[in-house]
Amino acid sequence: EIDPDRLYDRFEEFNRIGATEQGGVNRPALSDANRSARDRLCEWFREAGLEVTIDEMGNVFGRREGERDDLPPVLIGSHVDSQYNGGQYDGVIGVLGGLEIVEALSDAGERTRRPIEVVSWSNEEGVRFQPDMLGSGVFAGAFDLEFALSRADGEGNTFGEELERIGYAGDEPCRPRDLHCYFELHVEQGPRLERRGLSVAAVEGVYGFAWLSVTFEGMADHAGPTPMHEREDALVAASDVVGAVRRLTASGGEDLVGTVGSLEVEPDAINVIPETVELTVDLRSHDDDVVSSAVDRIRREVEWAAEREGIDYRLEELMRIEPRTFDTDCVETVEAAIEAAGYEGTRLVSGAGHDASYLDDVCPTGMVFVPSLEGVSHRESEFTEWSDVVAGVEVLCEVVRQKAAE
Amino acid sequence: EIDPDRLYDRFEEFNRIGATEQGGVNRPALSDANRSARDRLCEWFREAGLEVTIDEMGNVFGRREGERDDLPPVLIGSHVDSQYNGGQYDGVIGVLGGLEIVEALSDAGERTRRPIEVVSWSNEEGVRFQPDMLGSGVFAGAFDLEFALSRADGEGNTFGEELERIGYAGDEPCRPRDLHCYFELHVEQGPRLERRGLSVAAVEGVYGFAWLSVTFEGMADHAGPTPMHEREDALVAASDVVGAVRRLTASGGEDLVGTVGSLEVEPDAINVIPETVELTVDLRSHDDDVVSSAVDRIRREVEWAAEREGIDYRLEELMRIEPRTFDTDCVETVEAAIEAAGYEGTRLVSGAGHDASYLDDVCPTGMVFVPSLEGVSHRESEFTEWSDVVAGVEVLCEVVRQKAAE
Numbered sequence: 001e002i003d004p005d006r007l008y009d010r011f012e013e014f015n016r017i018g019a020t021e022q023g024g025v026n027r028p029a030l031s032d033a034n035r036s037a038r039d040r041l042c043e044w045f046r047e048a049g050l051e052v053t054i055d056e057m058g059n060v061f062g063r064r065e066g067e068r069d070d071l072p073p074v075l076i077g078s079h080v081d082s083q084y085n086g087g088q089y090d091g092v093i094g095v096l097g098g099l100e101i102v103e104a105l106s107d108a109g110e111r112t113r114r115p116i117e118v119v120s121w122s123n124e125e126g127v128r129f130q131p132d133m134l135g136s137g138v139f140a141g142a143f144d145l146e147f148a149l150s151r152a153d154g155e156g157n158t159f160g161e162e163l164e165r166i167g168y169a170g171d172e173p174c175r176p177r178d179l180h181c182y183f184e185l186h187v188e189q190g191p192r193l194e195r196r197g198l199s200v201a202a203v204e205g206v207y208g209f210a211w212l213s214v215t216f217e218g219m220a221d222h223a224g225p226t227p228m229h230e231r232e233d234a235l236v237a238a239s240d241v242v243g244a245v246r247r248l249t250a251s252g253g254e255d256l257v258g259t260v261g262s263l264e265v266e267p268d269a270i271n272v273i274p275e276t277v278e279l280t281v282d283l284r285s286h287d288d289d290v291v292s293s294a295v296d297r298i299r300r301e302v303e304w305a306a307e308r309e310g311i312d313y314r315l316e317e318l319m320r321i322e323p324r325t326f327d328t329d330c331v332e333t334v335e336a337a338i339e340a341a342g343y344e345g346t347r348l349v350s351g352a353g354h355d356a357s358y359l360d361d362v363c364p365t366g367m368v369f370v371p372s373l374e375g376v377s378h379r380e381s382e383f384t385e386w387s388d389v390v391a392g393v394e395v396l397c398e399v400v401r402q403k404a405a406e
Numbered sequence: 407e408i409d410p411d412r413l414y415d416r417f418e419e420f421n422r423i424g425a426t427e428q429g430g431v432n433r434p435a436l437s438d439a440n441r442s443a444r445d446r447l448c449e450w451f452r453e454a455g456l457e458v459t460i461d462e463m464g465n466v467f468g469r470r471e472g473e474r475d476d477l478p479p480v481l482i483g484s485h486v487d488s489q490y491n492g493g494q495y496d497g498v499i500g501v502l503g504g505l506e507i508v509e510a511l512s513d514a515g516e517r518t519r520r521p522i523e524v525v526s527w528s529n530e531e532g533v534r535f536q537p538d539m540l541g542s543g544v545f546a547g548a549f550d551l552e553f554a555l556s557r558a559d560g561e562g563n564t565f566g567e568e569l570e571r572i573g574y575a576g577d578e579p580c581r582p583r584d585l586h587c588y589f590e591l592h593v594e595q596g597p598r599l600e601r602r603g604l605s606v607a608a609v610e611g612v613y614g615f616a617w618l619s620v621t622f623e624g625m626a627d628h629a630g631p632t633p634m635h636e637r638e639d640a641l642v643a644a645s646d647v648v649g650a651v652r653r654l655t656a657s658g659g660e661d662l663v664g665t666v667g668s669l670e671v672e673p674d675a676i677n678v679i680p681e682t683v684e685l686t687v688d689l690r691s692h693d694d695d696v697v698s699s700a701v702d703r704i705r706r707e708v709e710w711a712a713e714r715e716g717i718d719y720r721l722e723e724l725m726r727i728e729p730r731t732f733d734t735d736c737v738e739t740v741e742a743a744i745e746a747a748g749y750e751g752t753r754l755v756s757g758a759g760h761d762a763s764y765l766d767d768v769c770p771t772g773m774v775f776v777p778s779l780e781g782v783s784h785r786e787s788e789f790t791e792w793s794d795v796v797a798g799v800e801v802l803c804e805v806v807r808q809k810a811a812e
């Protein structure tokens with residue numbers, strides 16, 4: 001009943017916006033390519049008869065009215081920003097899938113009791129502006145608008161300035177409002193569905209996580225004549241932390257993952273002792289206590305590493321989000337829709353953060369996952385079989401139909 | 407007899423070329439600022455009556471004729487390229503000091519038996535183009551001219567193109583020629599002279615060193631849903647090497663030093679597992695066997711780190727220079743001149759590489775060191791008391807006078 005070809009044509013067209021040579025997309029939040037993707041989306045929303053509103057965070061909503069338009073709507077969607085040189089599926093299938101669902105309902109002449117809104121959240125990825133999931137975070141009341149607008153990228157451009165620049169600083173207040181429920185279709189970004197040969201899963205919840213920024217301040221000096229015992233090498237301390245994060249994941253409980261994803265050295269010259277190293281730590285678990293004790297442990301590891309090397313450090317918590325367990329009814333509705341569509345039902349917990357985590361604070365929330373080839377995402381080679389994408393949209397369509405009738 | 411004020415005025419003028427806000431200079435090899443410094447130097451050479459020649463590597467020579475102009479000359483000098491945001495003294499005092507010495511001889515109407523040449527070598531620092539000491543290395547026959555001209559900086563500009571661009575691709579062949587001797591005045595760049603309260607030292611030799619470039623190729627993936635045991639994290643492997651280099655220096659013999667100065671991560675994003683890490687290793691000792699076994703050990707550490715993480719690696723030796731022990735007579739001449747000038751005599755081995763290392767292959771060679779405040783160099787805060795600089799120039803002047811009379 002949904003139209004896989006129309007969906008595919010839009011997906012293909014989207015892939016050309018910010019396309020990279022290696023088959024990915026480069027559309028970081030509020031970049032020119034992100035603006036082009038937003039522009040195209042708004043056109044499609046309007047063509048589909050949806051009423052478009054943009055809020056103060058640049059979140060884009062397309063609304064299809066319900067028979068009882070005064071009732072809180074069913075909200076579905078995801079995001080169209082990408083990683084730097086990221087994949088084509090991450091976020092996009094949730095937004096274009098949402099659009100396809102409302103068009104399919106309209107094509108079938110099917111009215112729903114409740115209004116349905118399709119949303120594209122701003123800055124889900126968190127690579128250009130931190131923290132991630134900033135648009136949905138403000139919407140859910142987790143962050144102040146002022147805090148969010150003042151976030152700066154690596155060049156010092158603020159989120160607010162860039163939002164103005166691309167023309168997406170909307171008027172609509174960005175704050176919690178009455179929603180009947182929220183559902184998000186997304187790629188799994190991990191290997192579990194593919195390993196088990198499954199096409200679609202109900203997501204039970206999302207890992208909590210902490211993002212730390214650590215700066216070691218040593219002393220630059222000449223790599224030759226400076227005696228070893230007089231060195232204050234920021235990279236030696238930093239590499240201790242990289243090792244500590246890896247070791248900690250072996251002892252921190254079953255579902256703790258930890259990553260040092262970014263590390264930058266100054267002056268970064270072959271014969272100069274590193275003066276400053278800035279690195280990030282990403283720690284995640286579905287058990288909040290596990291995240292907390294991992295953060296405590298890394299704090300101490302950073303302190304020990306600095307002390308061993310006799311240097312200074314700064315540690316900042318960039319982001320801390322609690323694990324979420326989604327509304328039982330939402331999870332069961334997704335699971336039932338999977339089985340009704342003839343697929344084997346399964347449940348997963350998401351290791352990746354999602355806008356759905358913040359929406360879970362606002363209304364009953366659920367998610368639908370489709371597989372990621374070899375579990376790969378945040379890379380250009382990210383891939384999902386098109387039949388699996390279609391399966392996910394079909395399942396979500398059935399969920400939306402039920403929920404919009406409530 | 408040398409004129410400390412004239413020397414100081416030139417030093418001050420030089421410091422304005424490529425000056426940084428923090429009191430350093432930014433004149434990497436063949437940059438615009440490096441060109442300006444060369445231009446100024448050539449003017450001063452000509453004003454002092456020296457005959458200027460530029461060779462194929464852009465090494466700049468200023469020649470003062472001798473009574474027996476057919477005899478091999480005494481060569482003195484150093485370099486005027488700097489580190490990125492480096493210090494004011496490194497290299498510069500050897501070149502301007504050399505110029506001051508020939509002017510002082512001329513002012514005093516003193517003719518010398520042998521000609522004296524003052525040289526400024528190209529790309530001593532090795533931060534923009536590797537290996538370092540490229541100009542003196544080709545001059546001494548350690549590298550082919552073609553190899554040197556094809557060295558590329560981080561942006562892919564070759565040494566040859568940049569030399570043309572700044573107008574310093576000279577005609578004079580760059581190859582070994584008959585020299586009576588070579589002397590270089592330089593800052594120590596280590597803490598030993600200052601610690602002992604000494605103003606000037608005779609350098610006995612220079613550490614040998616190896617520069618390695620190591621690249622780990624892992625697999626980028628999402629920091630959340632990717633299970634720990636499936637990761638191929640290039641930074642985890644790289645940080646093992648940083649730790650291994652540090653540990654090795656504790657077991658590699660008394661005078662082994664080791665540094666990972668540069669380390670770059672791709673994609674370098676907070677929630678993406680590092681795919682590629684490129685790092686450099688700098689290993690030095692006055693004992694060549696110590697350097698060799700350190701290189702072997704690091705090769706194995708790199709292999710082990712890659713194997714532990716299940717990833718690929720490449721290791722390249724960028725540079726290998728043997729330790730040098732300078733000509734006994736040259737060292738003794740410097741030591742005697744130090745004592746004759748009323749300073750306490752002392753000898754040091756240099757941990758920093760110098761053009762003098764390559765010149766040692768061509769002719770009897772010696773060096774004069776003056777202290778570095780807190781041993782600091784390759785940083786903007788590099789500092790030497792002016793009276794110590796003057797002491798160094800005076801000592802070198804006496805050495806040159808003796809050698810030019812031979």
Ligand SMILES: NC(=O)NCCC(=O)O
Binds near residue numbers: 124351353354630677
């Ligand atoms: N789904 C997703 O990739 N979100 C980005 C935030 C994160 O989980 O790191």
Ligand SMILES: NC(=O)NCCC(=O)O
Binds near residue numbers: 757
């Ligand atoms: N003297 C000096 O800083 N030389 C640069 C080459 C090196 O020793 O790393």
